[in-house]
Amino acid sequence: MYDLVVKDGMIITASGPLFADIALENGKIAALGKKLKGRQELNAQGLMVLPGVVDAHVHLDLPVRGDRSSDDFLSGTGAALAGGVTTVVDFTVGSHETALVEDLESRLETARPAVADYSFHCEVIGWRPGKEEQIAQAVERGITSFKFFTAYGDSGRRSDGGTLFRCFSKIAELGAVAVVHAEDDELIRVLTSELSEEQKGSMRALARTRPDTCEGAAIDQVAFYGEATGASVHVVHVSSGLGASRIDLARRRGVDITGETCPQYLFLTDEVYDRPDGHLYSASPALRSNRDRQALWSLLSSGVLDFVATDHCPFTRAQKTWKGSFSDLPYGLPGVELLLPLVYQGVLKGLIPVEHLPLITSQAPADRYGLTGKGRIVPGYDGDLVIFDPSAKWTVRAEDLHMNVDFSPYEGMEIQGKVLTTISRGEVVFGNGALCCDPGRGRFIPRKPRPTAPQSRGT
Numbered sequence: 001m002y003d004l005v006v007k008d009g010m011i012i013t014a015s016g017p018l019f020a021d022i023a024l025e026n027g028k029i030a031a032l033g034k035k036l037k038g039r040q041e042l043n044a045q046g047l048m049v050l051p052g053v054v055d056a057h058v059h060l061d062l063p064v065r066g067d068r069s070s071d072d073f074l075s076g077t078g079a080a081l082a083g084g085v086t087t088v089v090d091f092t093v094g095s096h097e098t099a100l101v102e103d104l105e106s107r108l109e110t111a112r113p114a115v116a117d118y119s120f121h122c123e124v125i126g127w128r129p130g131k132e133e134q135i136a137q138a139v140e141r142g143i144t145s146f147k148f149f150t151a152y153g154d155s156g157r158r159s160d161g162g163t164l165f166r167c168f169s170k171i172a173e174l175g176a177v178a179v180v181h182a183e184d185d186e187l188i189r190v191l192t193s194e195l196s197e198e199q200k201g202s203m204r205a206l207a208r209t210r211p212d213t214c215e216g217a218a219i220d221q222v223a224f225y226g227e228a229t230g231a232s233v234h235v236v237h238v239s240s241g242l243g244a245s246r247i248d249l250a251r252r253r254g255v256d257i258t259g260e261t262c263p264q265y266l267f268l269t270d271e272v273y274d275r276p277d278g279h280l281y282s283a284s285p286a287l288r289s290n291r292d293r294q295a296l297w298s299l300l301s302s303g304v305l306d307f308v309a310t311d312h313c314p315f316t317r318a319q320k321t322w323k324g325s326f327s328d329l330p331y332g333l334p335g336v337e338l339l340l341p342l343v344y345q346g347v348l349k350g351l352i353p354v355e356h357l358p359l360i361t362s363q364a365p366a367d368r369y370g371l372t373g374k375g376r377i378v379p380g381y382d383g384d385l386v387i388f389d390p391s392a393k394w395t396v397r398a399e400d401l402h403m404n405v406d407f408s409p410y411e412g413m414e415i416q417g418k419v420l421t422t423i424s425r426g427e428v429v430f431g432n433g434a435l436c437c438d439p440g441r442g443r444f445i446p447r448k449p450r451p452t453a454p455q456s457r458g459t
């Protein structure tokens, strides 16, 4: 007799559907089989069962220019569970003054109320000699991914080429991953300086100042550094066909480089900037053309892009009040709760095969970031499951969602497929449309670097 058995579901695995019961014991997956018995049983007949989704890119309670993203760790991870996301990877908040481990300690404190499991990418900001040792110290504390910006020089977040190169060398030595926001800062700066006063007052100009060339050029730079140092590189929020093609090119010559895209780049285009509420769609990278959108689906399907993450960074309508220029807006969109339902629309449209669903929403991010015990429905793994009704139809309305934000970029969109139940470490945490778990139950997941670091080419 197991603690909990999910009965008769269609388990979606990378090698196709599997009809079996899943038994959970002590928070772990204990067995897959027929006629398994549990003290608690959930009937999943006619439903899909997927591994708990891993959203490897969220910004909860993020301080931005004296304000904060509108979801804190309680509301944000609650919304995550409601959308089948059982693990999130957020970011530490780096600064020029503090050490990486200090940033981590303070972020762990902020994250205490979380209800889903979580880890952090350590944000590397404000290089000074000695920072490489801080990377080693953070690895000791269970952080194996480090976030760099090639953009945002104005706010002091950008790392220059020399910094990136030295940090990548250390990351290669330690078997960690360099996570990069890749946009060419100089290009953004010059294109912004050339805008007329009228253009500065239009949302369209946001896309004009951050074209796909920006993304492609910055990806080339970090790919070359990854190649020379042997570092594993991951490019966040790939938004253009050009950007993804540069990842493909680097990987073909042997660079350990991966990329993610986000629902906003798979579903929305820069046409939204012409709408009266276009300012609500402020994000960077900017939304792009329909051609890019189609290319991203195809590159996700072919494996050039490894997974989907949301870059969930919500701001309310009030926080996004239009003040006359796109440069005065906080950038970011809500998304964590809709990751799985949105990606599933791609399955329905034949854009990605159903067996890719667990890969691109769970297994690939868990593997890339060393989230041991996450990402697969296999005995010994954490009991993180989603029971998903593939035929339920519903309409996106911000007011029906759990995210603490008063609009949705997908408002009114007709969706097929709904998360019915979410199980985290063997516990039913969301069901019958409601969360059923205590604040603070989420756990920090410490990670280990890869056992053998790749060989550096000696630069």
Ligand SMILES: [Zn+2]
Residues within 6 Å of the ligand: 057, 059, 311, 313
């Ligand atoms: Zn982000």
